Amino acid sequence: MKLKKKLSQKLLFIPLWSKILYLIVNAIIYFPFFITETNFHKYILFVLIYVLFNTFLASIICGKKTILIIILLWITGLLFYILSSVIFFLCDFAITPTMSLSTPLNKILYLSLYPIRMLGIFLNGFIFIQILSPVQFLKYGKFGLKIALVLRSVNFITDEFKKNRQALIMSGIIPDDEEIKKNKKNILLMLKQSPLLITLTIRNLFLWIYWIIQYFKKIEKKELK
Amino acid sequence: MVLNFSYYVKNKTLLKNIKIESNEGSVLLISGDINKNLLLLSGILCGLIPSTDKLDIEHLEYLFQDYYGKLEIHQGILEEYYLIGDQPDRHFLFSMVFEEFMGRTTLKKENEIIEKLNQADLDSSFYFRKINTLSGGEKTKLAIALAMSSDSKCFLFYNCVPWLDNTGRKILSNFIKKLISENKKTIIFEQEYDFLLPLVTSFANFENNTLKYEKQHIKISPKLYTLIKKYKNNQSDFSSDECILNFKNVLFNNYPNNLHKIDQATGLTYPLLNNISFTITKKKHFILTGENGSGKSTIFNLCFRLIKPQIGEITLLNKNINDFNRNELCSYITYISQFPQYQLIHHNLSDYKNLIKDDFLQDKLNSIIPNSDNLSVIQMSLFEMKILLLLSSINSRTKLLMLDEPSWGLDNKQIFSLLNLLFDLMKQYDFTIFAITHSKEFIKNINFNTLEINKGILINET
Numbered sequence: 001m002k003l004k005k006k007l008s009q010k011l012l013f014i015p016l017w018s019k020i021l022y023l024i025v026n027a028i029i030y031f032p033f034f035i036t037e038t039n040f041h042k043y044i045l046f047v048l049i050y051v052l053f054n055t056f057l058a059s060i061i062c063g064k065k066t067i068l069i070i071i072l073l074w075i076t077g078l079l080f081y082i083l084s085s086v087i088f089f090l091c092d093f094a095i096t097p098t099m100s101l102s103t104p105l106n107k108i109l110y111l112s113l114y115p116i117r118m119l120g121i122f123l124n125g126f127i128f129i130q131i132l133s134p135v136q137f138l139k140y141g142k143f144g145l146k147i148a149l150v151l152r153s154v155n156f157i158t159d160e161f162k163k164n165r166q167a168l169i170m171s172g173i174i175p176d177d178e179e180i181k182k183n184k185k186n187i188l189l190m191l192k193q194s195p196l197l198i199t200l201t202i203r204n205l206f207l208w209i210y211w212i213i214q215y216f217k218k219i220e221k222k223e224l225k
Numbered sequence: 226m227v228l229n230f231s232y233y234v235k236n237k238t239l240l241k242n243i244k245i246e247s248n249e250g251s252v253l254l255i256s257g258d259i260n261k262n263l264l265l266l267s268g269i270l271c272g273l274i275p276s277t278d279k280l281d282i283e284h285l286e287y288l289f290q291d292y293y294g295k296l297e298i299h300q301g302i303l304e305e306y307y308l309i310g311d312q313p314d315r316h317f318l319f320s321m322v323f324e325e326f327m328g329r330t331t332l333k334k335e336n337e338i339i340e341k342l343n344q345a346d347l348d349s350s351f352y353f354r355k356i357n358t359l360s361g362g363e364k365t366k367l368a369i370a371l372a373m374s375s376d377s378k379c380f381l382f383y384n385c386v387p388w389l390d391n392t393g394r395k396i397l398s399n400f401i402k403k404l405i406s407e408n409k410k411t412i413i414f415e416q417e418y419d420f421l422l423p424l425v426t427s428f429a430n431f432e433n434n435t436l437k438y439e440k441q442h443i444k445i446s447p448k449l450y451t452l453i454k455k456y457k458n459n460q461s462d463f464s465s466d467e468c469i470l471n472f473k474n475v476l477f478n479n480y481p482n483n484l485h486k487i488d489q490a491t492g493l494t495y496p497l498l499n500n501i502s503f504t505i506t507k508k509k510h511f512i513l514t515g516e517n518g519s520g521k522s523t524i525f526n527l528c529f530r531l532i533k534p535q536i537g538e539i540t541l542l543n544k545n546i547n548d549f550n551r552n553e554l555c556s557y558i559t560y561i562s563q564f565p566q567y568q569l570i571h572h573n574l575s576d577y578k579n580l581i582k583d584d585f586l587q588d589k590l591n592s593i594i595p596n597s598d599n600l601s602v603i604q605m606s607l608f609e610m611k612i613l614l615l616l617s618s619i620n621s622r623t624k625l626l627m628l629d630e631p632s633w634g635l636d637n638k639q640i641f642s643l644l645n646l647l648f649d650l651m652k653q654y655d656f657t658i659f660a661i662t663h664s665k666e667f668i669k670n671i672n673f674n675t676l677e678i679n680k681g682i683l684i685n686e687t
Binding site for chain 1: 272273274276285288289292314315316318319320321324327328329353357526529530531550551552554555556560562564566567568570572602603618
């Protein structure tokens with residue numbers, strides 16, 4: 001536990017350029033324009049190992065619960081994807097513009113690679129957000145302050161969403177997790193009330209946005225002095 | 226030094242000839258009405274209002290129009306005060322504690338930041354804490370720690386006392402003493418200020434849109450005493466043995482982000498709630514009080530099954546709370562949050578008027594909130610929001626009314642109105658109150674039974 005905590009804390013302080021580099025490297029790995037049918041199998045093996053490693057890393061940094069939710073959502077999406085990919089395969093649609101796949105096995109392998117890459121992108125995105133500290137942007141002047149403001153706004157929206165959800169559960173307007181598990185009808189109720197949750201979050205954002213902009217302007221003034 | 230100014234929005238005078246008399250080492254206490262104009266006054270003094278750049282959001286101009294008015298300074302120079310406010314979330318710019326220090330102060334080293342945190346009663350574990358996992362009191366202590374690290378010459382405290390426990394109040398008082406010794410200027414906007422009185426050099430009362438200086442401070446409204454006395458006389462024969470809520474040996478050990486609470490003195494970890502037992506019977510109203518982060522909100526969350534105890538049992542009306550479905554549970558327990566905007570799901574006053582069918586509640590709503598149906602929820606004051614939420618949530622099935630910091634953010638007149646309404650509702654709907662509060666004045670005056678919690682243990686029941 002202590003080791004995990006220390007790792008995520010240490011990662012917060014690594015230089016910003018290395019975090020951006022991490023993002024670029026991942027973009028190259030998950031969007032491989034360089035692969036051909038000959039090195040394709042090696043690439044699949046590499047991506048599989050890389051995603052497994054990232055799942056482990058993300059469970060340390062973001063917490064097992066968060067990763068479990070991501071994987072559950074991913075599995076739900078995967079079911080829909082399998083249906084559409086069967087149609088793609090049977091109708092012999094071109095599934096990649098960058099290379100031609102000659103054998104059915106290669107086509108199946110390529111199709112199965114999509115969701116794995118998607119999971120990898122999500123996990124790496126989560127890791128990146130967790131290890132990103134807005135303070136590191138402040139030395140880049142006005143631009144850095146704007147990025148810090150955007151990051152704070154995202155953070156605020158997430159917090160407000162959680163607070164609103166909790167208050168609505170306490171008011172009996174939306175079901176809690178346990179009730180959703182017990183009775184599947186509650187999933188529909190939750191989906192029905194989701195727009196309300198989003199509207200309330202946006203409404204509360206309006207109450208806050210003026211003040212936070214003024215505060216960032218104050219920091220800007222101080223930095224320009 | 227005297228600063229004299231007025232503030233206008235669309236030819237309407239929102240602040241009229243405001244005179245701020247503050248010298249080096251002086252402490253000005255401003256009490257009185259808490260309204261939008263008071264917020265504008267503090268915003269102007271802190272350089273947050275008026276803003277020169279307009280927020281161009283179509284159809285929402287009316288929300289921000291008060292912030293883009295015309296400031297006319299008649300005398301003196303406006304110095305920017307450092308603000309320690311009532312809504313800490315509004316002032317934090319980052320998501321983690323260490324980021325706030327690194328981004329806003331000159332402190333960059335871990336040990337320097339931890340030293341400042343310790344001065345504000347926050348231990349070293351707070352350095353890496355996410356701000357959203359802190360309690361309201363801990364956030365205010367963090368705001369004070371940040372103020373301690375600031376090089377500003379003027380400080381403004383805006384209704385931050387209600388968040389603070391005894392230790393927090395001592396820290397605030399010592400910090401103001403330090404500001405006086407360093408010849409810095411201090412302005413305090415507070416309703417609860419008894420412990421600060423020895424430090425205050427001048428008093429002013431804010432009423433409607435003007436500031437009047439007084440020779441001495443005005444204490445709690447005498448009307449409030451009369452009301453409470455009347456209520457006590459009426460209440461004496463009502464209480465019964467019918468069990469409303471019961472906690473039996475409850476232990477809860479889940480701390481946010483799997484961190485365990487550490488006792489600063491011994492270094493030992495302890496559960497968030499340990500062996501909590503109490504019973505609330507019909508008409509035996511309770512106030513839950515305790516230090517910041519002691520587990521008060523956790524008790525409320527347990528009542529609503531947002532979290533589950535590892536050991537022990539919670540019963541409502543002699544039935545385990547796990548046996549209720551959510552609708553039943555929420556019809557027996559009505560919850561009024563400290564921040565009503567999270568629960569007010571409709572956007573206009575007229576929506577609520579249509580929703581409230583009971584004539585008694587309708588009459589109360591019309592008498593307290595002025596009859597302007599187009600009034601949007603986000604334009605309402607905190608007091609109006611609390612009243613609206615209370616009147617739209619109470620129903621004939623309500624057995625327990627749970628109030629989170631009911632007096633927080635309200636002035637004496639508003640507390641009087643709220644209590645008056647609560648007492649009337651209690652007569653009409655026959656429910657029991659269970660409230661969390663830090664306000665010593667509120668506890669002293671209302672004279673409900675008190676549950677005091679400290680480090681997860683119930684230490685006092687009176």
